[in-house]
Structures are given as structure tokens and as C-alpha cells.
Amino acid sequence: xxxxxxxxVSWPPEYKVVDSCRAKHLQLxxxxxxxxxxxxxxRCKNPDIDNLLIKSRRWIEKHLxxxxxxxxxxxxxxxxxxxxxxxxxxQVNYKQCDIITKTNKFSLLELPGEQLTLYxxxxxxxxxxxxxxxxxxRQANIHFNAWMQNLSQQTxxxxxxxxxxxxxxxxxxxxxxxxxxxxxxLLFLPPEYVKHTMIHELCHTKYMNHSKRFxxxxxxxxxxxxxxxxxxxxxxxxxxxxxx
Numbered sequence: 001x002x003x004x005x006x007x008x009v010s011w012p013p014e015y016k017v018v019d020s021c022r023a024k025h026l027q028l029x030x031x032x033x034x035x036x037x038x039x040x041x042x043r044c045k046n047p048d049i050d051n052l053l054i055k056s057r058r059w060i061e062k063h064l065x066x067x068x069x070x071x072x073x074x075x076x077x078x079x080x081x082x083x084x085x086x087x088x089x090x091q092v093n094y095k096q097c098d099i100i101t102k103t104n105k106f107s108l109l110e111l112p113g114e115q116l117t118l119y120x121x122x123x124x125x126x127x128x129x130x131x132x133x134x135x136x137x138r139q140a141n142i143h144f145n146a147w148m149q150n151l152s153q154q155t156x157x158x159x160x161x162x163x164x165x166x167x168x169x170x171x172x173x174x175x176x177x178x179x180x181x182x183x184x185x186l187l188f189l190p191p192e193y194v195k196h197t198m199i200h201e202l203c204h205t206k207y208m209n210h211s212k213r214f215x216x217x218x219x220x221x222x223x224x225x226x227x228x229x230x231x232x233x234x235x236x237x238x239x240x241x242x243x244x
Contacts, residue, residue, distance in 0.1 A: 012053055013060060028056055030067045031235050036060065067236070077128055078241055081116070081136070083187045085194045086143050090114045092132070094122040108135055129241060133166065133184075140164040140184035148180070148198055155221045157202040168243075171197045174204035188237045196228035 015036040018029075023041040026048070030036050040047045053060070081090040097119045106120035108131045116135065118128055141164045148162050161179040173181045180201045186194045199222045207214035218225045 011057070012050075013064060015049075015053075017049070026052055028052065028060070030060075030063055035067070036064055076241065077122075077125055078132070078239060081132070083139070084190045084237065085187045086139070087191075088114055090116050093117040094128065095119045096122050106131060108132075110135075133242065136187060137164050137166070137184045140182065140187055144182050144186070144194075144198075147194070148182075148202075151195070151198050152202060155199065155202055157205055157221075159202065159205050166242075172201045174201045174208070176208060178205045180205075185235070185238045185242060188239065190237070192224075193228050196222055196225060199225075200229075 013036055015038050016034060017038050017040055019042055020039050021042045023039045025041060026044060027039045028036065029039055038047070038049050038052065040049075077092070077094065079092055081092060083089065091114065093115065095117055106118070106127055109117045109119070111117060116132075118131060120127070122128055144164060145162055148159070152158055159174070159178045159180050161177075163179065163181045164184050165181050166185065167173075167181070167183045170181075171183050171186055182197070182201070186197060200218060203214055203217045203221070206217060215225075222228070
């Protein structure tokens with residue numbers, strides 16, 4: 001979107017109300033997939049949404065058009081995958097293959113020079129995206145496992161297992177069994193944000209809450225945690241096609 005383009009947001013803007021048991025206060029969130037959302041804590045009985053929108057009008061008018069534009073332009077098949085977390089940019093090529101059998105309907109080849117080529121019925125966008133998501137999860141498994149092992153040794157915080165998933169609303173989680181789940185979409189984020197997420201979940205192996213002691217432990221291993229925590233509330237780095 002051209003930075004000089006005139007911003008035009010109808011007022012009041014359309015929004016969705018999302019009830020959250022994790023949220024501590026009324027807040028706004030924008031994403032290409034969901035648009036403008038008002039996050040309402042479960043315990044909040046009479047949220048003053050109108051006042052929140054008015055107070056945040058400048059922020060909404062600045063950011064909402066950009067997300068709306070991304071939602072329109074990024075739903076097609078990607079021509080490249082910018083994996084900021086591991087400093088790689090893969091070019092994606094699509095080759096229509098007319099010779100398709102029951103056992104060989106579709107294939108994805110990884111070629112030198114960070115090139116991916118999909119062969120088969122590439123007119124089937126759902127199938128293409130599915131193959132790319134599978135490939136991304138494999139990359140996340142490879143890189144995140146090694147990364148987490150190093151951080152675990154550096155922080156003396158240990159976990160039992162790591163899994164890579166495609167959660168809709170979380171970058172990561174940790175359960176009572178010290179099993180950590182990470183979102184493969186973290187591949188698209190800058191490395192410092194991924195490191196923050198990993199440290200956050202490692203700290204949950206010691207404190208299964210967000211108490212003062214938990215945040216003190218996070219701050220010990222990640223002095224800039226507050227900056228990265230705010231940035232992780234948005235998913236502007238993740239291409240919209242992943243949720244289509």
C-alpha cells in the first residue's frame with residue numbers, strides 16, 4: 001500500500017467482539033484474517049466499547065487500511081516465503097503437470113538456491129497451500145528443535161518435548177507436563193521475537209502462570225521482553241494466505 005495514499009476508514013468501523021478468559025483488560029487487535037477485533041475479558045460485564053474506539057481512532061485509522069489491503073492481496077498463491085526467523089527467502093514455482101496418477105498426484109521439490117517447485121494440478125490452490133504448509137511445519141521442526149535446545153541449556157530451563165502446530169491465536173504454549181507447542185508461523189517473524197516466545201514458554205516450565213515471579217524470570221533471560229510482548233500481539237508478519 002502506498003504510504004502517501006489517502007487513508008479512508010468509515011466510522012464507526014466494523015469490528016468483532018471476542019470474549020477472552022485470558023485478557024485482563026479491554027483491548028483492540030487487528031489482523032488480515034479477522035479485521036478489527038475488540039477483546040473483552042470474560043469478567044467484564046459492561047465494556048465501554050464506544051469509548052475505546054473513540055480513544056483509539058487515530059491508531060485504527062492508521063493501521064486498519066494496511067491490514068485490509070493485505071487481506072485482499074495476500075490470499076493468492078505465494079511466489080516467495082520470507083522466513084525472517086531463520087534468515088531465508090524461498091522462491092516458489094508452480095509447474096502444471098498433465099501426467100498425474102493415483103499414486104503421484106502432487107509433489108513439492110526443494111531445489112538449490114532456496115527454490116521450491118510444486119508439480120501437479122497447481123490450479124488447485126487449496127492443495128498447493130496445503131503442501132506449502134506441510135513444508136513450513138517440517139522446517140519449523142528442524143530449526144525450532146535445535147534453537148530450543150540451545151536456549152534450554154543457556155537458561156537452565158528444561159522441557160520434555162516440543163511440538164510444532166498451526167494454532168490460530170497462540171504463538172506458543174506449555175502444559176503441566178513441560179511439553180511445549182510452537183506455532184510454525186513463527187518462521188515469518190524476526191528472530192528476536194521467536195526467541196522471546198521460546199523463553200516465555202521455557203519460563204512456564206517453572207511457573208504455570210503469569211505471576212510476578214514468572215515475569216521476573218522472563219526479564220532475567222530476556223531484558224527486552226516488554227517490547228517483544230507488545231509486538232507479538234499483532235501478526236502483521238504472517239502472510240494472509242496461510243489462513244485461507
